[in-house]
Amino acid sequence: MIAVVGGVYREKCIHPGWDEIYGSAGRAATAIARMGGAVELHSYFESTALYVMQDRAALEGFQLAATEVGQGVTFDYIHGLSTPIIHQPASQYEPLNISKEHVLRFGMIEGTAVVNCDYAVYDPQNAHNPEAFIANGSTAKHLALVLNRHEAHGICASPCEEPEELARQLADQSGADVVIIKMGPQGALVYDKGACSTVPAYRTTHVWKIGSGDTFAAHFAYAWMEEGRSPQEAASIASRATAFYCESRGYPSRKLLDRFDPKPLCASECYRSGYQPRVYLAGPFFTLAQLWMIHEARKDLSDMGLSVFSPYHDVGCGSADDVVEKDLQGIRDCDLIFAIGDGLDAGTIYEIGFARALGKPVVLYSENESTEDKKMMAGSACRISDDYVSAIYQAVWEAAAL
The missing domain is CATH 3.40.1190.20 (Ribokinase)
Incomplete structure (x- = not known):
């Protein structure tokens, strides 16, 4: 006993x-x-x-x-x-x-x-x-x-x-x-x-x-x-x-x-050697609820050992001339993308497509959107989760395997 x-x-x-x-x-x-x-x-x-x-x-x-x-x-x-x-x-x-x-x-x-x-x-x-x-x-x-x-x-x-x-x-x-x-x-x-x-x-x-x-x-x-x-x-x-x-x-x-x-899970040699993968945090940040979600995801991804590039925190708000190229460069410099998809924000959808065109892995967190609205993401090999904690872990696991 x-x-x-x-x-x-x-x-x-x-x-x-x-x-x-x-x-x-x-x-x-x-x-x-x-x-x-x-x-x-x-x-x-x-x-x-x-x-x-x-x-x-x-x-x-x-x-x-x-x-x-x-x-x-x-x-x-x-x-x-x-x-x-x-x-x-x-x-x-x-x-x-x-x-x-x-x-x-x-x-x-x-x-x-x-x-x-x-x-x-x-x-x-x-x-x-x-x-x-x-x-x-x-x-x-x-x-x-x-x-x-x-x-x-x-x-x-x-x-x-x-x-x-x-x-x-x-x-x-x-x-x-x-x-x-x-x-x-x-x-x-x-x-x-x-x-x-x-x-x-x-x-x-x-x-x-x-x-x-x-x-x-x-x-x-x-x-x-x-x-x-x-x-x-x-x-x-x-x-x-x-x-x-x-x-x-x-x-x-x-x-x-x-x-x-x-x-x-099979972590890559560079991850086991201490490399800290860099994740691009895509998502809208125009309301209090959206800003809370961005802050929460940034904290949790960081706590799980990833380096996070957040357009809101690292670029800020501004005109297209001020922010777009900086955001796109952030995607180029990152290893993968974590995207908050509820609301189908146009900028977030564009960032997902841009990342997939570069061959970057994408993890999409979306609870409320229909299968039809997520068709392009599903068809382009994005990992999709309707649960926040599961999505964070999917991002960490993707990063560890790179």
Whole structure:
């Protein structure tokens, strides 16, 4: 049995619409149980969360070890890549104490968990101020860390940019046997007692981002601790299961995961060597809503590691003589185009055609336009998505392959 300890939170997203109680621990317990694993979920529960999770535990077949509290935590997102507004208790609750053979521990907002176990998988779940596994007195005979690059840099005493060396430093610092560093389109680095390997990430049509990291940690923990698989094999299974979750918002059974055959991402040599692809951000910017969309896309593309040329920010408004040639030169100098297509803005449509004539890849984000209106873009091999977060990821994946 795996003891899963971490947050059980309410998650709300405006678009696409989402209002569920999961959190890291609730999602991980569900994912492991769906694979046939035995799970005991430890967390703080306010009354509504406890009611929901009791029903879910009965449905999925896992056990609850509830610590009841007066107030829970809620995450409010605008979309899956937005920084959430977090509603949380004014002060932290008393630590949870768990002594089990196998533990999957997540970092929490409203408290912490002190675990003592034979095998532990730890995901700090905090890019800004991550806590080291041993910082609160937790111990494990065999420890695996699962984190992204930001968390790895936050925990490492002397962080470096080279992921292999970063993993080695984390292992030495924490006494971990295994360190998994998730690296976006480059997949995940697997450090296993001094040896390093990688597993791929996978391309999906849709990307549901909220909870994807929880899913990876859950499937890695189950495959490594319960099934006895190697860290490399467990990470490979976790990556495929995460792609299934991103595509469907669902949790695969073993049979569904065996049938799932996503396409691995293959980052180019120049991207792996540190090249930062340049993306041209095409879209109208004449109303407050349009300007918000341009600012949001520029931020999210930049946060995902791309260099962004935005006509609004980098050229500005003006007459045709003032701006057109500068905008076209921006397209010539970029590696690909991210276009916001709703409204069928004439300038944006022209920029898409100009880019395709130059052989530049185009990712089009359009929710409201008809198939007929998107015919030329579809017929000229543009990648088209009706979901904002999915479109951003499509752009990053296109860029990484160049």
